[in-house]
Amino acid sequence: MNLDRSIDDYLAHVRTERGYSEHTVAAYRSDLVDLAGFASGRGVEGVAGIDLALLRDWLWTATERGLARTTIARRAASARGWTAWLHRRGLIAADPGLRLKAPRAQRTLPRVVAERALADALAALADRAAGDDPVAVRDAAIAELLYASALRVSELVGLDLADVDRRRRTVRVTGKGSKERVVPYGAPAARALDRYLEVARPAILAGVAEHGKNAGGAAAPTAVFLGVRGGRLGVRSVHRQIAAMLSSIPGAGPSGPHALRHSAATHLLDGGADLRAVQEFLGHASLGTTQIYTHVSAERLKQSYRTAHPRA
Incomplete structure (x- = not known):
């Protein structure tokens, strides 16, 4: 089987049978297409020519190009998944990815914004939303909900109206691996979201209808968060908004x-929540993923100690 065909079949497998997200599938595709191009440059056109030496050379070339260790580790994982699938399907006699090693990715502590600074930033958004601008009202609701429910940005933009239970103050989101969970949100987020749904979102749709802004585009009548053209708000727009806020x-x-x-x-x-409860809240499959936040809390404690204790 040629390389391109095998990659397409493998990506179809992880999408449909493994339930991988489109973002993950896109990352796998990028890695494996790069590997196929590298192999082709070495005269390898079929899966039978993929061996451990070629895979190692591919990763070494990426290292020489200055790619980050996290990227190289991901590439190695993509290649291992693909070669394991080829072996299970009987398309190659042995799995060369079994012995493929990559540099361990450096695990850096995530950025955490101090509670007071975050409260001030959210208050500034609320002040801007006090006027009649529906986009400002929408942006305030987005920031409040992201923080209140610790949502991934893909989960936020994927919300439909039916996913929001305003009486119980919960949202139903679809996370990684197409797993659903229901998470709560608090009173400030409820006020911001209610105002958006009752005032700003209808105003956005009215503007679209009046000015025909969605001409040639796709309307999204079921989406919670809308762009100015009436379509579902995109991930990049939310990234820009939050980056500006912070x-x-x-x-x-x-x-x-x-x-x-x-x-x-x-x-x-920091407030005393149980680690298992936070795992459920975040939608992490593994408790080990959640434990990174215990390290963050410990580092914050050390920093406070060094700053405040007279004998630090």
């Missing part, structure tokens, strides 16, 4: 929506 807050690390998720998880643990 830009004036000191601190190193990413400043997109995931910073709010990291902050919510850490603030829950």
Whole structure:
């Protein structure tokens, strides 16, 4: 079987049978297409020519190009998954990916925004939303809900009206692996979301109908969060909004929506929440993934100690 055909079949497998998200499938495709191009440059056109030496050379070339260790580790994982599938299907006699090693990805602590700084940023958004601008009202609701429910940005933009239970203050989201969970949100998020749904969202749709902004585009009548053209709001728009919101807050690390998720998880643990409960809240399959936030809390404690204790 040629390389391109095998990659297409493998990606169809992980999408339909393993339930991988489109984001994950796209990352796998990028990695494996790059591997196929590298193999072709070495005269390998079929899966039978894929061996451990070629895979190692591919990763070494990526290292020489200066790719991050996290990227190389992901590439190795993509290749291992593909070769294991080829072997199970009987398309290759042995699995060369079994012995493929990659540099261990450095695990850095996620950025956490201090509670007071985050409260001030949310208050500033609320002040801007006090006027009649429906986009400002929408943006305030987005930030409040991201922080209140520790949502992934893909989960937020994927919300439909039927997923929101305003009486119980919960949202039903579809996370990684197409797994559903129901998470709560608090009173500030409820006020911001109610105002958006009752006032701003109808105003956006009315503007679309009046000016024909969605001409040639796809309307999204069931989506909770809408763009100015009436379509479902995209991930990039939310990234830009949250990055702008956090830009004036000191601190190193990413400043997109995931910073709010990291902050919510850490603030829950700082407040005494059980680690298992936080795991359920975040939708993590493994408790080990959630434990990174205990390290964040410990580092924050050490920093406070060094700053405040007279004999630190």
